Amino acid sequence: MTQAFAQSRTGWRRKLGVLFVVHYAEMLQYRVEIALWAVATMLPLIMMGVWAQAGESGLFPFSQVLMLRYFIAVYLVWQVTIVWTIHHFEFLVVTGRLSPMLLHPVDPCVRFILMHLAEQGTRLPFALGIVGLFLFLYPDTLTGGEGGDIWWPGWWNITLALAACYFAFILRFFMQYALCMVAFWHERVTALDAIQYLPHLFLSGMVFPFEVLPEPIREVLLWTPFPYTVWFPASLLVHGEAPVLRGFLTMAGWTVAFFILYRVLWHKGLKHYSAMGA
């Protein structure tokens, strides 16, 4: 009994490993496109310019160095939390290519998550190159400038931030995947995605650090999932002053909610789905 259980577990690990390697090899073919994605996601680094300049004035809670660090951290966090599954899923449903995937013993969503991880692995070297360029242009980010301290968040915060990043990825994934299910009824779900992207853009801390928000607005936003996908992991890396317990609990709550929503819609949607042209 225990032996069979152990065997099935190694079997799973092997399957996931093989799937990951396959998708990684697939993604490597598209490395030029993926390198361009590392540029296309540079918005936090552009905002870094405006905020670093603003930080110099001393009118904001963050100094220039903290602004630089914050947006470098946001860019890195975003590299792990980008989810694009909706574009892929729409294509699969509209063309009927989802059908063969349904016959696999592995749930399609496991495959989609592995695809994202493989794509992230391909993109990371380019993203690190871009970060390197900005650190070269603004060495104060690392050294802290005159009289400042070196940027070292500590092993514990780095571990927490990494955990938060991948948790945030899973949360963002199920948030978008639940929306993907609309594709079973409506052909153009990517148009919907453009709308759900807006709160993520403006309320997650991607374009400003949460510290500059007026207190009441900040308190309300901390109940939504958005800040935990960008601001929370980035803050752990920058100064470590983040509500750790609350962060992980809120993320867990929203992830479970979106996961349940996805399962319910998935079962309803599959009944509605008749593959293409049937």
Add this chain to the structure above:
Amino acid sequence: MKRYFNTLRIFWSASISAEMEYRVNFAMAAFSSVMTLGGTLMMLFLFYRTGYEMGGWPWRDALAVVGVFTFLEGMQATFMAPNRTRVTEHVREGTLDFVLLKPINSQFWLSVRTVSLWGVPNIILGLAIVGFALTTRETPPTLAGLASGLLALGLAVLMLYSLGYLLSTISIWYIKLYNITMAMQALVETGRYPITAYPGAYQAFFTFVLPVAFMTTVPARLMTGRGGTEWLLGAVIVAGLLLALSIGFWRFALRYYTSASS
């Protein structure tokens, strides 16, 4: 010349009636334009509530930059983006042959073939924001400033078009253009705020390498009377160079076009 105008009229009335089929999409585009503008205004609020002035610009002048950016975004979505994707399709399917055979300039045909109404909300919102920023200023704009600002706005459209056409020309060699376009759009985002709000390295890059500064900051600068004719002259030169480059590069690229499966 008359032939070109007639062609334009036929093309656009046809594509507008085709677009009318997707009214829900239009409503969604309008909704997302309003939301994006709301987000940008929130950003301005976060900067200005502390008494900080972005690059020394008072908030109404910075608002004019936001308006110019929103307007250009709308122009891009209405006139340029839909044609760009078509160039790539023509190259991939080999139908560019038929375009080249037509008794009309191929770049003209490819640049004006369709319009999409998706950008119209942004065009209207952008102009409204510019209007609001200029009329509520303490010192209203002078007639000369306004005229040169509007001229610079026209030149900005020309720059955006030329840059976009340069990109679509690349599809003669390399078909997967979508990602290059995305990358450029991400960089153009810089134009949402006055260029002086950025550090030196950013200012240099976005003035001399990718002239975003000439697209949004310069028109707003002229309209609000914060710049003299030297800025207008600069805009004329940059727009002229980019347009010449896009025409020259297209002619050069056509020499490498080998049609489909040949």
